[in-house]
Amino acid sequence: MKRLKVKHEFLHSGLITVGILAVATGIGFLFQSLGFTEENIIIVYVLGVLVIAAITANRGWSIFASVFSVLLFNFLFTVPRFSFAAYASGYPVTFVIAFLAALIASNLAIQLKRQAEISAKMAARTQMLLETNQILQKAEDVDEILEKTANQIVKLFGRTAIFYRNTKEGLKAPVLYPVNPKIDENRYLSEQEYKAAAEVLKQNGEVRSDQNCMYFPVGNTHKTYGVIGIVSEKQRMTEVEENFLQAILGECALALEKEYFNRKREEAVTKAKNEQLRANLLRSISHDLRTPLTSISGNADILLSEEIRLEQAKRRQLYTDIYEASMWLISLVENLLSITRIEDGTMNLNLQVELVDEVVEEALKHLTRKSTEHIITFQPSDEILLAKMDSRLIMQVVINLVDNAVKYTPPGSRIEVTTEKKGEWVCVSVSDNGNGITDEMKEKIFDMFYTGTGQASDSRRGLGLGLFLVKAIIQAHGGTIRVKDGKTDGTIFTFRLKAEEVTLDEQTTDSCSGR
Numbered sequence: 001m002k003r004l005k006v007k008h009e010f011l012h013s014g015l016i017t018v019g020i021l022a023v024a025t026g027i028g029f030l031f032q033s034l035g036f037t038e039e040n041i042i043i044v045y046v047l048g049v050l051v052i053a054a055i056t057a058n059r060g061w062s063i064f065a066s067v068f069s070v071l072l073f074n075f076l077f078t079v080p081r082f083s084f085a086a087y088a089s090g091y092p093v094t095f096v097i098a099f100l101a102a103l104i105a106s107n108l109a110i111q112l113k114r115q116a117e118i119s120a121k122m123a124a125r126t127q128m129l130l131e132t133n134q135i136l137q138k139a140e141d142v143d144e145i146l147e148k149t150a151n152q153i154v155k156l157f158g159r160t161a162i163f164y165r166n167t168k169e170g171l172k173a174p175v176l177y178p179v180n181p182k183i184d185e186n187r188y189l190s191e192q193e194y195k196a197a198a199e200v201l202k203q204n205g206e207v208r209s210d211q212n213c214m215y216f217p218v219g220n221t222h223k224t225y226g227v228i229g230i231v232s233e234k235q236r237m238t239e240v241e242e243n244f245l246q247a248i249l250g251e252c253a254l255a256l257e258k259e260y261f262n263r264k265r266e267e268a269v270t271k272a273k274n275e276q277l278r279a280n281l282l283r284s285i286s287h288d289l290r291t292p293l294t295s296i297s298g299n300a301d302i303l304l305s306e307e308i309r310l311e312q313a314k315r316r317q318l319y320t321d322i323y324e325a326s327m328w329l330i331s332l333v334e335n336l337l338s339i340t341r342i343e344d345g346t347m348n349l350n351l352q353v354e355l356v357d358e359v360v361e362e363a364l365k366h367l368t369r370k371s372t373e374h375i376i377t378f379q380p381s382d383e384i385l386l387a388k389m390d391s392r393l394i395m396q397v398v399i400n401l402v403d404n405a406v407k408y409t410p411p412g413s414r415i416e417v418t419t420e421k422k423g424e425w426v427c428v429s430v431s432d433n434g435n436g437i438t439d440e441m442k443e444k445i446f447d448m449f450y451t452g453t454g455q456a457s458d459s460r461r462g463l464g465l466g467l468f469l470v471k472a473i474i475q476a477h478g479g480t481i482r483v484k485d486g487k488t489d490g491t492i493f494t495f496r497l498k499a500e501e502v503t504l505d506e507q508t509t510d511s512c513s514g515r
Contacts, residue, residue, distance in 0.1 A: 013056040017065055020055075024048035025072055032077060041077050045069035053109035062110060066103045125244055128156055132248055136255035142225060145259060146218065149252040150177045150228065156248070157241065162188055162213060162229040164197045171198055171227065179231075188212055188231060197227040214242075216249055220257040289332075292325035327368055331403070334396070349390045349476060353500050356385040356419050356426050363398035364417065373411040376402065379418040386500040387426045393473045394497075400466040401430040401493050409434030409490075425479075426499045431492040442483055446471040470495070 028041040049069055053062035074084055132152050139145040150161045160179045164171040174194070176185055193213060200215040201224060213229035214237060230237065230245065237245070299318040307315065357380040364378060398417070405415045415432045437445065446467050474481045474495045481495035 010058075013058055013061050016055055017052050017061045020048045020052050021045075021065060021069060021072065024069065025076065028073070028077060038073075038077055042073055045073055049103075050109050053107075054113055059107075059110055062107075063103065125247075128152075129247055129251060132156075133251050133255075136251055137258075139255060139259075142256065142259060145252060145255045146225060149218070149248065149255075150175075153177075153228070153230065153245065153248060154179050157230065157237075157245070160188065160231040162193070162197075162231075163218075164194070164201075164227045164229070166201060166219075166224055166226045171201060174229075188229070193229065197229060200227050216245070218249055218252055218256075220253045220260065223256075223260070225256060289329070292328050295325045296322050324368065324370060331368070349393070351388050351390060351477075353386050353388050354391050354394075356387050356428065356497075357381065359389070359391050359394050360398055360417060360419060360428060362391075363395040364402070366395070366399055367402055368406070371402065371406050374406055374409065375412070375414045377414070377416050379416060381419045381421060383421060385419055385421055385426045387497040388500055389477055389497060394477075397470045397473050397495065398428065398430070400470050401495075404466055404493075405430060405432040405434070405491075421499055422496070424499055425496040427494055427496045429492055429494040431486055431490060433486065433488075433490040436485055436489060436491050437483070445483060446481070 024044050024047070027044045031041050031044065046069075049062060049065045052065045053059075056062065071084070075082060132149075135148050135152065136145055139148050146163060146165070150163050153159070153161045154177050158179055160183060161177040162174045163177070164174050166172075171194070174189055174197070176189065178185070196213070197215050200217055212231060214232045215227050215229045217224050217226075218228050219225045228249070299322050303310075303315065303318055310318075360378060360380075364376065367376070402415060402417065405413075409415070409432050413432055413434055415430065418429045418431075420427050420429075471481050474497075477497055479495055479497045481493065483491060483493050486492050
């Protein structure tokens with residue numbers, strides 16, 4: 001195949017040389033008929049040699065053209081014509097000068113051509129390095145960076161690549177990136193090749209070429225991620241190719257280093273965030289659990305020591321206070337457990353198609369006793385509303401929203417729960433006629449541990465987990481939640497879930513219609 005290509009190039013260059021010399025000769029005859037001097041004709045041949053040197057790939061053709069053009073000029077245009085003899089004594093000097101001029105001009109043309117080719121190759125390699133850099137910058141992790149690097153090497157060099165990933169246990173099994181799917185994989189995945197790659201990893205920089213491949217370490221100053229092998233058994237890589245390959249591996253090393261620092265930064269940010277969350281949680285618990293626990297222990301102590309002397313109404317009040325404090329603690333623990341499951345990804349949704357109004361009605365049955373001091377109403381929709389949900393979690397959402405309204409509105413306030421369908425969404429709203437919240441609080445109200453500046457009606461400050469949990473549950477269902485001011489006063493919380501269509505069994509429909 002290679003010999004055929006060389007033969008084709010030889011014939012092509014020969015035809016070009018003959019053709020250009022023929023054209024130059026024709027122009028020479030034209031100049032002679034027009035009365036031009038012989039110096040003009042020899043310049044035409046020099047120009048032809050320049051063109052031949054610029055077009056043909058082999059220097060030999062330009063040398064041949066330089067010699068043959070002088071012979072043609074002597075044979076066709078000097079006296080006596082059609083003879084290599086020359087009457088004028090200055091002709092030999094003219095021939096020598098013409099030959100040297102053609103030869104020097106051809107050499108200059110060849111050098112300019114090679115410089116242009118080198119510049120074009122440098123530009124192409126620079127473009128390839130830029131392309132490689134852009135591809136590697138889009139990679140998301142180490143495995144993708146290494147895979148894209150191997151693919152680029154196969155694409156740019158037209159050679160099969162083998163990559164050995166480095167782990168704590170040593171080099172893993174190689175991954176082959178073949179330039180041709182028909183190659184013999186076993187030839188490049190042998191035990192000898194593995195040992196050669198392991199030796200390169202051990203030396204961290206030495207290249208072994210005594211096997212079927214040349215091996216190079218891949219990594220940065222922090223870690224060597226593996227070894228890449230380039231098949232070179234049939235044709236060794238040139239020095240230029242090796243330098244270009246090292247440049248690509250350098251881009252790979254930069255991408256790996258960037259990924260390393262990004263990962264370390266994310267780990268540091270995550271660690272700092274977790275530490276901050278832990279500190280906030282401990283601080284909140286230490287402050288906010290003291291009040292209900294003190295109430296429970298104090299009231300229980302009074303009942304234990306003074307139960308006989310206390311009136312029935314007083315004892316019942318103490319029992320009620322203990323119950324409400326314990327229920328507050330139970331609600332808090334439920335929220336904490338739910339948030340823990342959301343944060344570590346262990347919350348599994350048991351999604352079922354449910355009647356929305358029934359879920360809301362069931363949630364309203366589990367409100368705290370404190371809610372009896374408020375006027376709570378439920379306005380169901382006029383149509384059947386279905387949504388796919390985890391009913392237990394959606395009940396917790398409704399309970400948290402209503403309890404939040406109870407907590408931050410004075411006794412006797414009106415709290416209304418409504419359901420309706422808007423387009424493809426089912427919307428559930430909890431509104432109150434309290435004092436409302438500021439625009440600044442609206443932006444932070446769903447943040448973890450945010451309790452705002454509003455004073456709770458029972459003077460008991462929460463941990464700021466209820467609304468954060470509400471938002472997390474709704475988002476896990478693929479829905480959204482928002483807060484806005486009421487039409488006249490108060491606040492409206494609205495969450496929405498994707499509506500499910502009501503489907504009736506065809507047979508049941510027919511029997512109901514009497515058919």
